[in-house]
Amino acid sequence: MNRLAKLGDDDNYALACLQFLPETIRANRYLVREGDRVDRCCIVVEGYACRDKLVRKGERQIVSFHMRGDLLDLQHSLLPIADHNLTAITDVTVGWIAGETLLELAQKHPRIAQAFMKDSLIDASISREWVLNVGRRDAKTRVAHMICEFVTRRQNLGIASEAPVSLPFTQQQIGDATGLTAVHVNRMLRALREEGAFDHGDRFLKIADWQKLRAIGEFNPAYLHQAA
Amino acid sequence: MNRLAKLGDDDNYALACLQFLPETIRANRYLVREGDRVDRCCIVVEGYACRDKLVRKGERQIVSFHMRGDLLDLQHSLLPIADHNLTAITDVTVGWIAGETLLELAQKHPRIAQAFMKDSLIDASISREWVLNVGRRDAKTRVAHMICEFVTRRQNLGIASEAPVSLPFTQQQIGDATGLTAVHVNRMLRALREEGAFDHGDRFLKIADWQKLRAIGEFNPAYLHQAA
DNA sequence: CGACAGATTGACGCGCCTCAAGGTACGTGG
DNA sequence: CCACGTACCTTGAGGCGCGTCAATCTGTCG
The missing domain is CATH 1.10.10.10 (Winged helix-like DNA-binding domain superfamily/Winged helix DNA-binding domain)
Structure with missing residues (x-):
């Protein structure tokens, strides 16, 4: 997280105090399904996951992949309905954290809010590159x-x-x-x-x-x- | 903006006080080039714009299109190097605003920060749908x-x-x-x-x-x- | 009137898909 | 121990969706 913004000691202390609910999922299982109402986010602790969506015929498109340390679906603190699946690529261990908790954290710690923002913006930049990749190469x-x-x-x-x-x-x-x-x-x-x-x-x-x-x-x- | 988050009177007052620098660009001209160092964002006032990227052969991929009211490249307040072009689709009028100003606004007004966040998250969701669209349909x-x-x-x-x-x-x-x-x-x-x-x-x-x-x-x- | 951007249509070819037939590695139960 | 199922990889043959190339048409703006 220090990679994303300059944080103060109080910020780091607040982050260190966060309680994560660990969970391990087998490869190819869903963590979240498109359309689910979700009020928590997760961080990848071990293994690999991806976000994916399906077309009617049933074909799948992976729209991003994620590895240790990635913050997944920060969006669910503000957008409660999942617009994509979250799927385990390998067996994967994640830590869940309530969206509400993250919102409060962001409200009290503007630098943390900024780090979340930056993380989301980079995530979006990667999606744009993927549009280019599948669209024109x-x-x-x-x-x-x-x-x-x-x-x-x-x-x-x-x-x-x-x-x-x-x-x-x-x-x-x-x-x-x-x-x-x-x-x-x-x-x-x-x-x-x-x-x-x-x-x-x-x-x-x-x-x-x-x-x-x-x-x-x-x-x-x-x-x-x-x-x- | 009220569509994105519940804002208080003070929030709305702060927004109303923002100074925009208007600019009108002809169709097919660039507002921002990939690789540019950018420290301002813009809002579309009239007309249509898009974000696009090029492959080496010169082919273009539009990664999103934008219309009146869309906030464009909020990211440039935190990520100074543009990772895509901003191009006018039609003649387009935008209002520029310094990234610094938006950052200060977000730090002072958590609900505005939240609205910015939500706008970015929706933008990212649209990109994911586009990956699906060009990848699998x-x-x-x-x-x-x-x-x-x-x-x-x-x-x-x-x-x-x-x-x-x-x-x-x-x-x-x-x-x-x-x-x-x-x-x-x-x-x-x-x-x-x-x-x-x-x-x-x-x-x-x-x-x-x-x-x-x-x-x-x-x-x-x-x-x-x-x-x- | 010429220049130009965009739309339209046809002929043809290629990149990727589809279908199919294995092959390999590994786990599970007898 | 082997028999079997399952997941994944590999390779070939043939077909189709979309690209390429090219010609023509239209409307617009100087």
Whole structure:
């Protein structure tokens, strides 16, 4: 949170006093369903989750993915009806906190309110990049871009990436995030591997040539607003 | 703004005291370029604008469109580097206001801060719906959905829609917003016209069968969070 | 009147989807 | 221990939705 705004000691003390209700969910289960009335938010403690929406035919679109430390659905403190599902990508542990509590916190601590605001704004910026990604880039570029975002956000958490990293997504999930079918994702992953951008095996990923991957994915991390 | 949060008299007074710097921009000109350092936000007074991003090949993706009353790029008070262009769709008049001013306002008036927050959250919800739209829907559905959103947001402003409404977008712009080419947008518009969903001519649109259009576009306005 | 932006339509091609048939790894129960 | 089911990955063949290219038409503005 200190990454998002300069907080005072009192702010940090207030944050430290927050009570989280921990919960662990199995992979592919819902934490929240679209249309639910929700009055709490959560923070990812361990594992991976995503936000997704369905079309009538039943196809799924993942609209963002989330990892340790991400604040999820801050919006439910102000917008009680969920406009998307919250789904576990892997087994995931989250900490729940009442929206009301966060609102009070924000009212008493303007710098915390500002940090929440900044978090939401970055979240929105990522969504805009995703619109661009699925709307105007070809399949190989989309997949490469998504992997670049994953690796970069992981690095921003301070997780090193020279070694092979575990890739939590199935090919179906990558397809759901990029607007492709799992079959075509498989072909694009193979192409990227054969071009020497990365090596990947059973849920593992080893970046072989970051500059190449970044170029193929047209990846510019500016939209993550992580200059700090 | 009263639509977003319950404001007190002092809040409304503070808002009324804001000084806006008006500016009028011609259609297709930029208000802000991606990468610019920006320290002000704006509100649309008249006309239509959009946020858009470009891919390397030069193709454009519109990531949201905006009309009278929309607050644009509130984010620039906290994130100084623009992650997208702000472009005039038609000739458009906006009112500029310093990000610093908005921050101070938010710090002094928690309910206004909350209203800003809510506005941003709704904006983000719309982006997520767009990811779904371009990622998983077919061309006719996408175009219908975009028109549904346009009509609905216009109605939420209190602009009646029984009569033919002016449609500010060119077919190229509809394509840029839906991830299609102008040629294919033309064919989809014709299909929707022939199915009796709407009639449209030179920048005009007359909804003939809202239920049909809504069904084709799989449009559910919940994501606009306008229950108020 | 010419220049230009936008709309319209047709012919054709390609990128991605669909369908299908395995293959591999792993867990579970007999 | 093997038999079986399940989830995921892999690869091929064929088809379709949308893109590309190009020509024409319209309205508007100088």
